[in-house]
Amino acid sequence: MKRPEPIQVVKQRRDAALRALMNGVPYIRFLGIAFDRRGDELTGVLHYDEKLIGNPGLPALHGGATAAFLEVTATMTLCWATLWDDLEAGRIDVATLSASQPTRLPKTIDFTVDYLRSGLPRDAYARARVNRSGRRYASVHVEGWQDNRDRLFAQATGHFLMPPRA
Numbered sequence: 001m002k003r004p005e006p007i008q009v010v011k012q013r014r015d016a017a018l019r020a021l022m023n024g025v026p027y028i029r030f031l032g033i034a035f036d037r038r039g040d041e042l043t044g045v046l047h048y049d050e051k052l053i054g055n056p057g058l059p060a061l062h063g064g065a066t067a068a069f070l071e072v073t074a075t076m077t078l079c080w081a082t083l084w085d086d087l088e089a090g091r092i093d094v095a096t097l098s099a100s101q102p103t104r105l106p107k108t109i110d111f112t113v114d115y116l117r118s119g120l121p122r123d124a125y126a127r128a129r130v131n132r133s134g135r136r137y138a139s140v141h142v143e144g145w146q147d148n149r150d151r152l153f154a155q156a157t158g159h160f161l162m163p164p165r166a
Contacts, residue, residue: 017087018042021079025072025105031065033072040084044073044126053121061119066144070126070156071111074140077128078106078160104163106138111158119153120146138162 018037022028032047046052046069054062086092128142137159144154 014087017083017092018080021076021083025076027068028072028076031068031072033069035076040080042073042077042080042127044069044076044128046124046126048122048124055118058118059121061121061124063113063115066115066119066124066154067111067113067156069124070113070142070144070154071108071158073126073144074111074128074142074156074158075105075108075160077142078130078133078138078140081130081133082162082165106160106162109137109159109161111156113154113156115154117151117153119144122146124153125149134162135165136162 014037018035022035031052032049034045034047036043036045046065052061052065053059054065083092124144124146126142126144128140131139131141133139140158140160142156142158143152144156145152
């Protein structure tokens with residue numbers, strides 16, 4: 001009987017896969033987005049930076065930065081959900097993900113953002129839920145908050161064209 005892998009090895013493989021996904025999108029670094037991974041669930045973290053302020057009079061986060069943050073979180077969550085099964089079954093080698101050929105990301109068909117209140121000059125968080133994911137099409141809902149998970153400052157729904165599976 002084959003012994004299970006030590007949990008540290010499993011965690012390292014998952015973290016390496018997430019890093020490889022994120023490194024394939026330079027815009028993530030530009031915006032200062034990080035992801036907190038707990039099992040198969042991702043929480044996007046938009047670290048506050050002065051360059052993200054759109055209205056210095058309030059001050060408030062720029063609507064474009066908010067929308068980009070939600071779209072990146074939706075896209076990465078969708079990729080992570082698609083990648084998770086293959087990663088856990090050993091069908092994907094993490095070294096392949098970080099090689100010169102980046103992972104093909106879903107393409108946005110449409111993305112609708114609801115701005116519920118001004119984003120304050122502090123860190124923001126977002127979590128996405130994949131409503132439907134098929135071979136060609138996916139639908140994702142994402143919610144963004146800052147201090148209180150129950151007080152959203154923005155939410156969005158997106159539809160994506162899925163890349164062909166290898």
